[in-house]
Amino acid sequence: MKLIKDKVAKLSFVALLVSVTAAMFYTPTASAHGEKSQAAFMRMRTIHWFDLNWSKDELTVNDTMTISGKFHVFAGWPETVDKPEISFLNIGIPGPVFIRAGSWIGGQLVPRSVTLELGETYEFKVLLKARRPGDWHVHTMMNVKGGGPIIGPGKWVTISGSMANFKNPITTLTGETIDLETYNLSNTYFWHTFWYALGIAWVAYWARKPMFIPRIIAVDSGKADSLISATDRKVALAFAAGSIAIVAMSMSSTNEQYPVTTPLQAGLLRGMKPLEMPAPTVSVKVEDATYRVPGRAMQMTLTVTNNGDAPIRLGEFNTAGVRFLDAAVSKDESGYPDDLLAEEGLTVSDNSALAPGQSRTIQVTASDAAWEVYRLADLIYDPDSRFAGLLFFYDDAGGRQMVMVDAPLIPSFI
């Protein structure tokens, strides 16, 4: 019996060691940014990204790429999220694997936070320069103060080469060209090493004599004053005076070396120029909307009225970056990420051309595994069970109209 017990104990110990070792060495790459964990209503009812384009999906270190497109700031912004009065156009990448060489909204550089208006559509562009090799998921992203990060669609981009070759040259207003990647590094190391060494010297001065036990005995027996000698006082004075003198001299010499310095720049950028969108000539009324949980499909009953002068057809429903297309009307030619594209995911009960002046009630079904994969189906558990998205109507001449829809959503569990 004891033999069995010993063997079990030994094997258990070996198993524990193997488990610990495996846990230490198994370090999978984190490849996403939690976009699927973000509440569905945050992605469906805040910022709608569309017409996105990633200029490259393979590049080498020091190459640049752009992400461009448009975003619509949803007019029915949820009450539970602060309005985008202070927002920042960010980029969702795992750390500085790219540097953000530029970002623009409506043609204006936006290195700082901006104010966005509800109901407006903006053009944007982000210029990225490849820095670290790897496969990276590159997302559009808008940070909203009080609302958190609102992450948009992401696409895999591969960087090859070596990070050691990365260069970030900048010319200052004083005429000097520096590499921001390594600039000021030796100066930083020098001063930190210098002051650290001085600190160690101060401790070492005291540590060369007996420290704790003899000193506490002396203090407890009322002989504390005998522990500090006249030499100690002189050395201490030298340390303090020397430190102050070094601070004063180094500050003075720094000011001589860098006579032109400015404070950090901060402040909110207001007045972002929205895109001038023509008023849509199509009106859409949502009669009802249900999400059928077993079928992973959202069904809408829409009454569409064409007030324009050309026949139109519904080609796309876009929500939370997932695009449901009617392949007979609309095709993606931008290389949109596959997992966010349902090329035949939109079914319309009657998608024949709607003539000018006509009105029609149609059943629209948007179905795809993306509802589950991207956890949009979790909308039914949100505090405000509504959905929102963009409908794109097309005419025969290639014209496109964008209509926003927003309505309550009723889940169906059977």
Added chain:
Amino acid sequence: MSASQSAVRSRAEAVKVSRTFDWLILFTLFFVILGGYHVHFMLTGGDWDFWTDWKDRRLWVTVLPIVGITFPAAVQSVLWWRYRLPFGAVVAVLGLLFGEWVNRYFNFWGWTYFPVNFVFPSNFMPGAIVLDVILMLSNSMQLTAVLGGLGYGLLFYPGNWPIIAPLHVPVEYNGMMMTLADLQGYHYVRTGTPEYIRMVEKGTLRTFGKDVAPVSAFFSGFVSIIIYFLWHFFGKWFGSTAFTQST
């Protein structure tokens, strides 16, 4: 050997054991302080110490000495009154800086590739040396709090200026002026740290024109005096020994 016999048999052996204890205690003290001070400082100083584009002439100068004088005050209180050792503030700052550098180098650079010239820690050493020397020469917590606390606040900005000044050189970038530090913050993407949470250059110190750093440093020094008083009591409490009455 009975319980009442000494563990050492000669004076030489006693000295040797005492010195061994010295190094053991100093080593342990260093890492205990490092852990506590580092966590405290990360939680209270946080981003102001992490990024160069947070190191401004108002809030960085004001906040960091205030939250940074805490552990030096407490450790000084223990080491001076119990052992007459005047290196409490310096040993605390050595611990903090060691922890910060390990964090910045292996975590910020090694794991997430932020360049070190963007994420280096702030330097507290000049203030710590002055704090220790004032306590040693005056043998007074009050004087150390008033003079040392003030000095700790006042020496912070000039003590760091040789390191951060090169990053305050202006640059024109796509039609906007910014400092190199601002540009670092813009270039090196921080997904979880949007620009709007950066607390810099906020406040109403406009009467002093461009010379706000000395005013901020004085204010920081005044508050550091109060914080010193408070935290030296923590040290006193932690350094006290309580015995229970034998029945």
